[in-house]
Amino acid sequence: MTARVLTPETLRNIVLVSNPAITPDGGKILYTVARINIDADTYESSISLLDVATGFEEPLQQGPSDSCPIPAPNGRHYVFIRRVERDRKQRGQPGLELRFASIDRPGASRLIARVHGLVSVSWSPDSLRLAAAIPVGLPDEDVKVVETLPVWFNGKGFIYKTQVKPFIVDVYSGYMEEIKLDDVKWMQVADIAWSPDGRKIAVTVSRVMEKPYLRDLYVYYLDEDRAELVAEKLSGFGEIVWSPDSRYIAYLGHRRERGFATHNKILVFDTEDRGSEPECLTCSLDRNAVNTANSDVRFSSCLKKLQWTRKGILFVASDHGRAPLYSVEPGSEPTIVIDPGEGVVDEFSATPDGARIAYTRMTATEPREVYVSDGGNARRLTRHNDTWLSRYKLSKPEKFVFKASDGVEVEGWILRPPEGVEEKGWVLYIHGGPKTMFGYGFMHEFHVLAGRGYTVVYTNPRGSDGYSEEFADIRCRYGERDYQDLMEAVEYVIERYRLPRDKAAVMGGSYGGFMTNWIIGHTDLFKAAVTMRSISNWISMYGTTDIGWYFVEDQICCTPWRNFEHCWEKSPLKYADRVKTPTLIIHSNEDYRCWLDQALQLYTALKLHGVETRLAIFPNENHDLSRSGKPKHRVKRLQLILEWLDEHLAGKKEEEKAGREAGNA
Numbered sequence: 095m096t097a098r099v100l101t102p103e104t105l106r107n108i109v110l111v112s113n114p115a116i117t118p119d120g121g122k123i124l125y126t127v128a129r130i131n132i133d134a135d136t137y138e139s140s141i142s143l144l145d146v147a148t149g150f151e152e153p154l155q156q157g158p159s160d161s162c163p164i165p166a167p168n169g170r171h172y173v174f175i176r177r178v179e180r181d182r183k184q185r186g187q188p189g190l191e192l193r194f195a196s197i198d199r200p201g202a203s204r205l206i207a208r209v210h211g212l213v214s215v216s217w218s219p220d221s222l223r224l225a226a227a228i229p230v231g232l233p234d235e236d237v238k239v240v241e242t243l244p245v246w247f248n249g250k251g252f253i254y255k256t257q258v259k260p261f262i263v264d265v266y267s268g269y270m271e272e273i274k275l276d277d278v279k280w281m282q283v284a285d286i287a288w289s290p291d292g293r294k295i296a297v298t299v300s301r302v303m304e305k306p307y308l309r310d311l312y313v314y315y316l317d318e319d320r321a322e323l324v325a326e327k328l329s330g331f332g333e334i335v336w337s338p339d340s341r342y343i344a345y346l347g348h349r350r351e352r353g354f355a356t357h358n359k360i361l362v363f364d365t366e367d368r369g370s371e372p373e374c375l376t377c378s379l380d381r382n383a384v385n386t387a388n389s390d391v392r393f394s395s396c397l398k399k400l401q402w403t404r405k406g407i408l409f410v411a412s413d414h415g416r417a418p419l420y421s422v423e424p425g426s427e428p429t430i431v432i433d434p435g436e437g438v439v440d441e442f443s444a445t446p447d448g449a450r451i452a453y454t455r456m457t458a459t460e461p462r463e464v465y466v467s468d469g470g471n472a473r474r475l476t477r478h479n480d481t482w483l484s485r486y487k488l489s490k491p492e493k494f495v496f497k498a499s500d501g502v503e504v505e506g507w508i509l510r511p512p513e514g515v516e517e518k519g520w521v522l523y524i525h526g527g528p529k530t531m532f533g534y535g536f537m538h539e540f541h542v543l544a545g546r547g548y549t550v551v552y553t554n555p556r557g558s559d560g561y562s563e564e565f566a567d568i569r570c571r572y573g574e575r576d577y578q579d580l581m582e583a584v585e586y587v588i589e590r591y592r593l594p595r596d597k598a599a600v601m602g603g604s605y606g607g608f609m610t611n612w613i614i615g616h617t618d619l620f621k622a623a624v625t626m627r628s629i630s631n632w633i634s635m636y637g638t639t640d641i642g643w644y645f646v647e648d649q650i651c652c653t654p655w656r657n658f659e660h661c662w663e664k665s666p667l668k669y670a671d672r673v674k675t676p677t678l679i680i681h682s683n684e685d686y687r688c689w690l691d692q693a694l695q696l697y698t699a700l701k702l703h704g705v706e707t708r709l710a711i712f713p714n715e716n717h718d719l720s721r722s723g724k725p726k727h728r729v730k731r732l733q734l735i736l737e738w739l740d741e742h743l744a745g746k747k748e749e750e751k752a753g754r755e756a757g758n759a
């Protein structure tokens with residue numbers, strides 16, 4: 095009997111739990127429950143209310159597109175987002191509704207604003223108003239007449255007329271007023287936070303169109319209707335939280351000490367001592383103070399990545415494939431407050447006194463569930479995925495560590511096919527970023543590959559997150575130490591796990607797609623490759639994508655006018671005439687992070703050089719196809735990958751050919 099294993103279609107079983115928002119008294123948790131409906135080709139999401147003491151749960155909003163509950167400080171009300179379908183005639187009308195509701199009245203809600211998007215919201219301490227960062231401005235309906243940068247943005251489309259502005263929204267009347275920041279003509283607000291004393295609103299904002307990675311920190315004083323600049327030219331995530339005494343602001347980001355390879359840190363600014371240097375609370379940790387574990391089973395969340403409770407500032411950091419929750423206070427060192435074991439704390443929220451924390455945790459074999467922790471005592475509260483998981487065979491990855499040729503330790507994992515599944519070969523899977531990590535995030539795709547008989551090997555080569563800043567820094571040197579680490583990992587696993595040298599494939603997405611393209615131009619070891627949302631040419635990447643012009647300059651250290659030769663040296667396309675590996679190219683036609691031209695150039699080059707190649711273009715999808723694409727497209731993508739591996743590693747094509755020939759004879 096064949097084992098019940100994960101397949102492309104088992105995406106439908108996964109319950110996507112997100113946004114665990116705890117009420118200020120710690121008694122209840124509001125969270126989003128989403129399901130993947132493959133037949134209707136949609137994600138259906140609703141909001142649930144969990145009683146922490148009893149574990150009882152009741153629906154608050156039935157959906158089908160409700161998410162992101164954010165409780166008010168009074169503990170009675172909350173706001174949430176409802177996505178509304180718009181038909182062709184309604185094009186241009188806002189697709190999101192910001193709604194206001196009472197926790198004790200399931201179902202009832204009041205519309206307070208129709209918006210095209212919502213970047214951040216923060217309650218006023220009296221629970222009467224919200225500070226909100228809202229995108230405004232739409233592209234032209236027909237001909238696009240553009241004068242700004244970027245033209246488009248992945249997942250958002252044409253944004254050349256869109257700015258993200260700060261507003262105050264009255265939750266009872268829906269009255270909205272823009273907060274005026276001095277001298278800011280063009281702005282993209284990254285985050286907004288209302289101070290606990292109610293008198294100030296902090297805003298982080300990009301205001302240089304050509305350098306949108308520069309963020310300035312403003313404080314707006316409500317009584318005086320005046321904004322003051324606190325800090326300039328910061329980078330990174332840009333999230334902000336106030337100290338409980340409303341004097342300090344903790345900023346999540348950095349000052350580009352290592353360009354975009356720099357870890358996000360917690361920098362604390364004193365709003366009463368302007369010009370003073372911020373205190374860095376996580377520099378000694380030398381870890382990125384955000385969770386960058388890869389997973390393909392997440393659903394959108396509106397929770398902040400930082401929270402300043404009376405016990406300290408809470409944040410998650412990436413560490414060796416895990417993501418523990420830490421706490422830190424000015425003048426002290428970070429300590430772990432929730433150790434997820436072989437797992438990741440994905441999102442969290444805490445009571446203002448810091449006594450109780452709600453969070454989601456996932457592991458490599460369990461999608462997210464909601465947990466609660468009271469001073470070190472952690473309990474799991476939901477079991478949405480238990481029943482279906484118990485009916486399938488999932489193998490557990492084994493971790494390995496090897497010493498690279500320069501003596502540095504590199505980590506990886508190997509996921510074998512579940513017991514009873516015939517082994518057909520193996521795959522080296524490379525993550526994107528490069529500053530993200532593999533580890534203990536749930537990857538449905540990996541279990542699907544293993545379920546089909548392919549062992550999955552995944553590692554964190556140089557450039558990855560979860561280690562020191564130096565480890566993550568491969569600027570100007572793409573395709574060098576990172577490539578060596580990967581190829582040394584390959585030799586290591588072939589020897590240690592006796593993996594067949596002649597049955598290996600390589601695959602990856604984004605930076606992982608770049609590296610896949612690079613690898614097939616530098617070795618013929620692999621029998622097949624699958625390159626997804628990939629980068630093949632840094633020169634065209636520079637000017638066609640949402641972040642291209644500054645990402646390429648920072649990471650590859652060239653522009654089309656400076657070090658042009660280096661841009662080409664580092665482009666996999668340069669080596670396309672050497673490729674022999676049969677390659678499947680998967681790309682989305684609205685991938686504005688790595689535009690479709692990257693796939694087309696590679697495809698044309700491989701075709702013209704006689705390489706067996708297949709190009710799959712997914713319509714109306716973006717860079718996040720494998721993580722949040724339309725369910726039917728996600729299934730199709732996985733099927734295409736399995737077919738390609740079956741043809742090239744498991745000899746399916748030869749078998750079919752032989753069968754046809756036998757039939758003809």
Ligand SMILES: CSCC[C@H](NC=O)C(=O)N[C@@H](CO)C(=O)O
Pocket residue numbers: 525526527528530603604605606627639641642645687688717
């Ligand atoms: C100019 S795109 C560079 C690659 C891209 N980096 C940032 O967006 C990337 O690798 N993205 C990763 C991580 O989000 C991916 O998996 O898509």
